[in-house]
Amino acid sequence: MTLHFEPILQQWPYLLGGAWLSLQIAVLAFAFGMVIGLVCASVLRYGPVFLRRMVTAYVIFATNTPQLVQIFFLFFALPEIGVTLSPFTAVLIGATFNAGAYLCEIQRAGFNSVRLMEIEAAEVLGFSTPQIVRHVILPHVLKVMFPPLSNQFIVMTLGTSMASIFGVEELTGRTYNLSSQTYLSVEAFSVAAVLYIAVTLIATFALATIGRYVCRAKIKVF
Amino acid sequence: MPQLEIVDLKASYGPHTVLERINLSVEKGEIVSLIGPSGSGKSTLLRVLTGLLPPEHGTVRLNGSPVNYADKAAVRALRSEIAIVFQQYNLFQNMTVLENVMITPTRIKGWPREQVEEHAISLLTRVGLGHRLKAYPDELSGGQQQRVAIARALALRPNVLFLDEVTAALDPELVTEVLDTVRALASEGITMFIVSHEMSFVREVSSKVVFMAGGHVIETGSPQQVFDAPQEVRTREFVGKILRH
Amino acid sequence: MFASSQAEIAQLFSYYNLLLLVEGLAATFVLSALGCFAGFLAGFVVATVRVTRSRAMAPLRALAFAYCFLFRRIPFLVTLMLVFFASQSSKANLSTFAVASLSVCLIASAYLGEIIRSGLESVHRNQWEAAQTMNFSTFETLRFVIVPQAWRVVVPPTFGFFVMFIKDTALASQIGVMELTSAGKVLTNKGFSSWLVYGTVLVLYFVLSYPLSRLGKRLEKKLAATRNR
Numbered sequence: 001m002t003l004h005f006e007p008i009l010q011q012w013p014y015l016l017g018g019a020w021l022s023l024q025i026a027v028l029a030f031a032f033g034m035v036i037g038l039v040c041a042s043v044l045r046y047g048p049v050f051l052r053r054m055v056t057a058y059v060i061f062a063t064n065t066p067q068l069v070q071i072f073f074l075f076f077a078l079p080e081i082g083v084t085l086s087p088f089t090a091v092l093i094g095a096t097f098n099a100g101a102y103l104c105e106i107q108r109a110g111f112n113s114v115r116l117m118e119i120e121a122a123e124v125l126g127f128s129t130p131q132i133v134r135h136v137i138l139p140h141v142l143k144v145m146f147p148p149l150s151n152q153f154i155v156m157t158l159g160t161s162m163a164s165i166f167g168v169e170e171l172t173g174r175t176y177n178l179s180s181q182t183y184l185s186v187e188a189f190s191v192a193a194v195l196y197i198a199v200t201l202i203a204t205f206a207l208a209t210i211g212r213y214v215c216r217a218k219i220k221v222f
Numbered sequence: 223m224p225q226l227e228i229v230d231l232k233a234s235y236g237p238h239t240v241l242e243r244i245n246l247s248v249e250k251g252e253i254v255s256l257i258g259p260s261g262s263g264k265s266t267l268l269r270v271l272t273g274l275l276p277p278e279h280g281t282v283r284l285n286g287s288p289v290n291y292a293d294k295a296a297v298r299a300l301r302s303e304i305a306i307v308f309q310q311y312n313l314f315q316n317m318t319v320l321e322n323v324m325i326t327p328t329r330i331k332g333w334p335r336e337q338v339e340e341h342a343i344s345l346l347t348r349v350g351l352g353h354r355l356k357a358y359p360d361e362l363s364g365g366q367q368q369r370v371a372i373a374r375a376l377a378l379r380p381n382v383l384f385l386d387e388v389t390a391a392l393d394p395e396l397v398t399e400v401l402d403t404v405r406a407l408a409s410e411g412i413t414m415f416i417v418s419h420e421m422s423f424v425r426e427v428s429s430k431v432v433f434m435a436g437g438h439v440i441e442t443g444s445p446q447q448v449f450d451a452p453q454e455v456r457t458r459e460f461v462g463k464i465l466r467h
Numbered sequence: 468m469f470a471s472s473q474a475e476i477a478q479l480f481s482y483y484n485l486l487l488l489v490e491g492l493a494a495t496f497v498l499s500a501l502g503c504f505a506g507f508l509a510g511f512v513v514a515t516v517r518v519t520r521s522r523a524m525a526p527l528r529a530l531a532f533a534y535c536f537l538f539r540r541i542p543f544l545v546t547l548m549l550v551f552f553a554s555q556s557s558k559a560n561l562s563t564f565a566v567a568s569l570s571v572c573l574i575a576s577a578y579l580g581e582i583i584r585s586g587l588e589s590v591h592r593n594q595w596e597a598a599q600t601m602n603f604s605t606f607e608t609l610r611f612v613i614v615p616q617a618w619r620v621v622v623p624p625t626f627g628f629f630v631m632f633i634k635d636t637a638l639a640s641q642i643g644v645m646e647l648t649s650a651g652k653v654l655t656n657k658g659f660s661s662w663l664v665y666g667t668v669l670v671l672y673f674v675l676s677y678p679l680s681r682l683g684k685r686l687e688k689k690l691a692a693t694r695n696r
Contacts, residue, residue: 161542312597
């Protein structure tokens with residue numbers, strides 16, 4: 001089995017564009033997911049019982065079913081009630097739905113890591129509530145949440161590859177196109193694999209740097 | 223012929239030399255104690271002798287034959303003749319007291335089980351733990367764990383016993399029971415190499431005291447010599463400070 | 468409208484369709500269980516290699532590290548495609564289930580290798596030293612001292628991984644493996660409404676995953692409580 005990488009490597013701008021789209025999907029889903037997660041985590045901590053139950057049901061359901069099937073549902077089932085989503089939108093909503101649940105869990109753990117004694121100490125020292133949030137609660141919570149959040153982001157970046165199944169032209173989608181054009185499937189997907197490794201490595205480095213300077217959180221790159 | 227001979231030993235952790243020009247001679251049945259301030263290299267010397275840190279330079283001779291610490295088989299042979307008790311007991315957490323004492327003789331050395339069991343029970347009784355054979359290490363106090371560690375070392379029937387600051391990690395009230403155990407061993411004629419901070423104990427039990435500082439041997443002599451009539455200035459300083467307590 | 472929905476549900480859950488779904492569920496379970504089982508064995512080997520410290524083992528250690536590193540940074544779908552096309556062009560002509568199984572084992576070994584390595588390294592270094600000074604070989608140390616202490620740390624994340632893996636196997640439907648998601652596709656092609664079909668499929672995945680999730684969490688609490696030190 002001789003491998004010809006040149007035709008694939010020639011298309012590196014095309015593939016890189018796909019990688020960029022993958023990242024965009026991941027970033028968007030992550031951002032929206034964080035908002036959902038924040039709301040849900042807040043509900044779990046401060047909300048009335050019936051809302052808490054709903055959030056718990058959402059989290060349990062979303063984390064115990066495959067993201068692929070969730071997107072299938074959005075893409076194929078919604079048109080039956082008249083809501084037709086573009087592939088990109090369906091993937092984004094599905095990824096956000098899925099991410100929201102995991103990010104809720106991470107943020108909930110973050111909230112729970114708050115140390116009451118520190119807050120009491122700050123109160124006694126005369127900190128106002130916004131000051132307590134800014135100087136005592138936030139730094140610690142961010143530090144606790146940063147590693148699992150980074151990890152979740154990487155997982156989500158890899159998860160964007162299933163968007164190709166719906167025709168979205170992100171990295172895996174474009175790789176599949178190339179492989180059917182050139183018949184050099186092994187080469188194409190090997191290059192895609194390397195690109196995913198590169199993208200996740202760069203992302204991990206970037207996150208590790210941000211973590212170290214902004215949140216004083218340590219992430220292992222290797 | 224001395225049982226243990228150390229000639230011009232040098233050892234480093236990377237670029238830092240931690241032991242230099244160590245010369246020492248130990249006869250069979252002698253009890254040698256290493257004393258000195260923290261960081262003087264006492265525990266490091268023990269680690270080198272027991273093969274946990276390879277020496278850079280120098281010779282160690284056991285019963286006349288040099289030990290090649292670079293050769294794995296030679297180190298294994300050495301370790302079958304010696305036993306070490308660590309500062310942090312290092313008992314195997316997943317085994318009972320009896321299993322801890324028995325595992326090496328039965329599983330590693332392959333000695334017959336009934337004899338090992340008999341010997342193990344008698345050793346544990348001697349160190350005062352014959353009633354806790356089925357206990358796990360986390361159910362025991364520090365002093366009890368250390369006594370088990372001593373029994374475990376003795377079960378190997380070593381020719382030389384190394385004791386590395388065996389009371390340093392213990393609460394004060396538990397130190398006595400361990401020292402009593404070691405004192406009883408001292409009277410049995412087993413060669414011992416002790417690193418300790420317990421000065422009155424060292425003075426009582428040792429046949430030779432070695433004072434180390436900064437990775438060098440500063441002074442060697444009998445307990446009376448080193449404690450009552452130290453020759454070197456640094457020895458005098460050290461002894462003066464500690465005996466004031 | 469309502470009457471036809473009822474009829475549809477009844478038809479959906481008719482014998483053959485139900486059988487299709489159950490077979491799909493079984494295939495999903497077998498694929499994930501196979502992957503995790505083989506992955507655990509292979510992962511254990513990889514983890515023990517990574518835990519060695521001798522210079523002689525350095526090349527193998529690097530290999531093991533690279534293996535865990537790389538396969539956890541490639542999407543499941545891409546690994547699946549790679550194995551699929553590699554088997555095709557090398558004329559090995561594996562069945563789609565074999566391709567999926569191979570991919571699943573490769574990925575699971577990498578993840579579980581990492582989990583097991585982490586567990587082995589959680590055992591304090593001085594347990595190794597004590598064993599070393601008593602002439603335990605690496606194998607003997609692992610067998611009598613390290614693994615008995617490490618398994619408590621390894622079991623909960625392994626469970627978590629198993630649950631995650633069940634969901635990942637849905638992607639195997641893309642190369643034609645007849646697991647639960649493919650069963651769903653077949654049923655929608657037969658004409659059943661996607662709501663019903665994919666809704667049922669989601670529920671079935673949930674029924675498979677959730678008890679395992681709960682069990683994993685319960686095990687985690689129990690093992691953490693009885694862990695010493």
